[in-house]
Amino acid sequence: MTSSVSITLERCGRTFANGHTALHPLDLSIAAGETLVLLGPSGCGKTTTLRIISGLESPDAGGRVRFGERDVTQRPIEKRDVGMVFQNYALFPNMSVADNIAYGLKIQRLPATEIRQRVDEVMAMVDLQGFGERRIDALSGGQKQRVALARAIAVRPKVLLFDEPLAALDAKLRDRLRIEIGQLLRELNITAVYVTHDQAEAMALGDRIAVMQAGRIAQLGTPQEIYHRPSSAFVADFIGAVNRLEVIGSRPQGRLVVHGGELHGPHLSGLPSIYCRPEDIQIVETNVAAIQGCVIQSVFLGQTQRLMVDTGSSTPLQVDAPSREHWRVGEVIGLTIPPEVLFHPEQCNSQRDVQEVAHG
Amino acid sequence: MTTVSQWRLRAGAASSSAKAAAGPAGTRRQQRLALLALAPALTMFCAFWLLPFARLVLMGAEIDRGSGISAYLAILTHRQYLISLAATLGVSLVVSITAVGIAGLAGFFLARHCFPGKAALVAILTFPLAFPGVVVGFLVIMLGGRQGILAQLSQWLFDERWIFAYSLTGLFVGYLYFSIPRVITTVMAACETLDRSLEEAARSLGADTWRVTRDVIVPGIAPALLSTGAICFATSMGAFGTAFTLGTRMSILPLNIYGEFTNYANFAMAAALSVVLGLITWLALSIARKLAGSSLGAPA
Numbered sequence: 001m002t003s004s005v006s007i008t009l010e011r012c013g014r015t016f017a018n019g020h021t022a023l024h025p026l027d028l029s030i031a032a033g034e035t036l037v038l039l040g041p042s043g044c045g046k047t048t049t050l051r052i053i054s055g056l057e058s059p060d061a062g063g064r065v066r067f068g069e070r071d072v073t074q075r076p077i078e079k080r081d082v083g084m085v086f087q088n089y090a091l092f093p094n095m096s097v098a099d100n101i102a103y104g105l106k107i108q109r110l111p112a113t114e115i116r117q118r119v120d121e122v123m124a125m126v127d128l129q130g131f132g133e134r135r136i137d138a139l140s141g142g143q144k145q146r147v148a149l150a151r152a153i154a155v156r157p158k159v160l161l162f163d164e165p166l167a168a169l170d171a172k173l174r175d176r177l178r179i180e181i182g183q184l185l186r187e188l189n190i191t192a193v194y195v196t197h198d199q200a201e202a203m204a205l206g207d208r209i210a211v212m213q214a215g216r217i218a219q220l221g222t223p224q225e226i227y228h229r230p231s232s233a234f235v236a237d238f239i240g241a242v243n244r245l246e247v248i249g250s251r252p253q254g255r256l257v258v259h260g261g262e263l264h265g266p267h268l269s270g271l272p273s274i275y276c277r278p279e280d281i282q283i284v285e286t287n288v289a290a291i292q293g294c295v296i297q298s299v300f301l302g303q304t305q306r307l308m309v310d311t312g313s314s315t316p317l318q319v320d321a322p323s324r325e326h327w328r329v330g331e332v333i334g335l336t337i338p339p340e341v342l343f344h345p346e347q348c349n350s351q352r353d354v355q356e357v358a359h360g
Numbered sequence: 361m362t363t364v365s366q367w368r369l370r371a372g373a374a375s376s377s378a379k380a381a382a383g384p385a386g387t388r389r390q391q392r393l394a395l396l397a398l399a400p401a402l403t404m405f406c407a408f409w410l411l412p413f414a415r416l417v418l419m420g421a422e423i424d425r426g427s428g429i430s431a432y433l434a435i436l437t438h439r440q441y442l443i444s445l446a447a448t449l450g451v452s453l454v455v456s457i458t459a460v461g462i463a464g465l466a467g468f469f470l471a472r473h474c475f476p477g478k479a480a481l482v483a484i485l486t487f488p489l490a491f492p493g494v495v496v497g498f499l500v501i502m503l504g505g506r507q508g509i510l511a512q513l514s515q516w517l518f519d520e521r522w523i524f525a526y527s528l529t530g531l532f533v534g535y536l537y538f539s540i541p542r543v544i545t546t547v548m549a550a551c552e553t554l555d556r557s558l559e560e561a562a563r564s565l566g567a568d569t570w571r572v573t574r575d576v577i578v579p580g581i582a583p584a585l586l587s588t589g590a591i592c593f594a595t596s597m598g599a600f601g602t603a604f605t606l607g608t609r610m611s612i613l614p615l616n617i618y619g620e621f622t623n624y625a626n627f628a629m630a631a632a633l634s635v636v637l638g639l640i641t642w643l644a645l646s647i648a649r650k651l652a653g654s655s656l657g658a659p660a
Contacts, residue, residue: 056560077563084564090557094579103575104565148561155565 004032004191005068005158007053012063014048022048024215025063032068035185035192037206039199040238044212046195047163053193054161055080067158080159083152087164089144091136097147098123098132104155122150125184142173149181153188160185162194166201178204199239203227211235232345236275241306243281243317245274260311260335261291265342273344278306278318280341289334293317295327309333420632425624431632441633444611449640451531451612452596458532459539460589466540467547468577482548486541493538493601500534500606501525526607534602539592543585550584583652590648594641613637 006029013025023045030036038046051057052065055077059065065073072080091100098119105115123129126146131139139147145165152160165181166174182205185192196202202209203223210220211234219231230236233244247268249257254266256274268274286292293309296316305323308316319335327333424431427438435441470482488496504510504525514522524530554577562572578585600614613633621630 054560054564056563077560078566078568082564084561086557086561088555088557090555090561092558092562092576092579103562103567107566107571151561151565161564 004189006030006032006066007159007191007193008064008066009049009052009059010064010066012049012052012059012065014045014052014057015060021215023052025060026217028210028217028220030191030193032191033189034207035194035205037194037196037202037209038212039196039202039206039209040212040218041197043214045215046197046210046212048215049212050161050163050193050195053159054082054084081155081157082159082161083155083157084161085145085148085152085163085165087167089141089148089168091144091147091151093136095136096132097128097134097136097139100136100147101151101154103151108155118154119150122154125153125187126150126180141169142177145169145177146180149184153184153190158191160188160190160192162192162196164196165194166198167196174198174201181205203239211238213238229343230275230345233275236345241278241318243276243278244315245276245317246313247271247273254339258291258311259313260293260317261289263290263337263339263342265339267339268342268344268347271344271346274342275344276337276342279304279320280337281317281319282336282338283319283321284334284336286332286334288336290336292332292334295329295331295333297329298327307333309335416631417635419628420635422628422631424629424632425626426629431628432635434629435632435636440611441616444613444616445636447528447611448597448613448637451528451535452593455532455535455539455596456589456593459536459543459592460585462536463540463543464547464581464585467544468551468581470544471548471551482544485544488538489541489545491538493534493599493603494605496534496537497602497605499537500530500602504530504533526610528610530606531603531610531612534606535592535596535599538599538602539596542592542595543588546584546588547581550581554580586648587652590644593644597637597641597644 008030009026009028011025011027012023013021014023015021022043026049028036028049038049040046048057052059052063055065055072055075059073063073064071067080077084092103095103101119101122102115105118110118119132120129123132126149128143128146128150131143131147136144136147148165162181166177169177178201185205194202194205203226206223208220208222209226211218211226213234219226219235221229226235227239230239230242236242245258245263247256247258250269251257251262254264254269256263256265256268258274263274265274291311293311293316295307296310297308298321299306299308300323303323304320307319307321307327309319310316317335321327420431422431423429424434427434429437435445466485470478470485491499502508504523506521506523506525508523508525511521511523514520524533558576558580559572562576567575598614600618603610603612603615604618614637617630617633617637620626620633
């Protein structure tokens, strides 16, 4: 494999001819061999960022794209040595599986024997042995995306780019292919940028995740940092479920009054609200509970069930409970939330050791 | 031919919608109803297509007044008819290929680029679609006739008159004139449906513009090119107005049919030539339909 290369974006923004700013100028560096996931809702600028890295789009004046030490801003995609995997597979319908995979190698004018050898090699990597002569329309969605993946890695690119590659697949297949892509990326040790709106995919694949919102990076960090120390309510809400508890009063020794009871949170005193994840809330006997509430709904999720608990606040509290136990609607239950799982995005901001904040 | 394809379409649509609407119990009743609904179309088909065409086919088998043998046989054995057939086929083929080449490029360019005045340009380019053959013939005479623009220009420059209107070249120009708008509109529509990510994928693999065109764009719009080419071919084969305006002495199938029919009252030969002309255009369209895998309209 070609040794992997780092990617640096410097003040890369993108404003379209109609005046719409898809991306505010941002700085981003991706280490060699790292997998960076660009995560966000549609229209957040993640695909634009990917297309600027690929060379399909140019950044606005002043923006620079570097692969390693080399400035590639002016290079079109065909001269950037990138492999790209698209949501709709983008396989050439008029070519067989093997011809699709060999396409980039033929352009490089490699000898026929080497092309055949490399095609076989990557087909084995994506578990497609024996499919070489198949027509593209005779493949399932998962197989198509494997072919697309094989085609992208066959040319041994310096950078692999994924544009929502699993979005068109059904859930079961998505999980399997996600694991395979993860293994492949580790095996190849290649620099990869992966665009998705699926937080589970982002956390499973990313060495780091850049959560994007309205053309800016809202937070950049490891999956653990993003999940446990989100820097904004948007990030907290986008990654997983989150409860926002309004603080309606405070007592001595760091006791915070919320709807339904009191919580101990000395590190969060003075803030108007506090946050916690549904799985961090424990259900206890009402006589030892910090807060109490009334079950208004239970959603069975398989490995767990999510209770909606009315504590008197405007939105019910989401609480994850063991899936085999049973709660009646209307039942009053006791809850306790340990102080260490309570957080507030603004505090997470000040606590974070390494600050990597986007420009703009 | 128009009637046949429309009839097939109608029959297909009627029966499938009937099936979709009814459960197993009501299916037969629905089918009977569909047949009843089909009756007017069937009547029209028999009256205006099947009966006259059967008569035409039979008439073509009768004795040709000129040669004394069956008219079909006469077409195959007599030089004048073979030459006329070859000329008609040749002109139509060259027109189709040229139109697809020129207008394919233009259509692709227009589909991909936005510039001020584009809508007006497309409107002007597709305007000839509205012209009848006679008008197109007249325009060719204005351009390449005895008093045409080219004749006057060449007279002034080189002191000789360049005239092409009354020959196969004139016919070629005329047919090209009304073929180009067809191809442009079809190609523009086909380009809209091209999957841009295919081109992006090819480029990411190192393909330059030329290779992207060859490997992705042309295969992508090939069905449209084939079908529009076939329609141009069929239209050119049967175009009468333009040929008639440019000169009745040209040996071209539609003019032959007209001549045999009106000048010599040789009905057998007129019928045989009509059947041959019909068969060739039908064949061209069905081959294209098969290759393109999409439905086509018959020539206007």
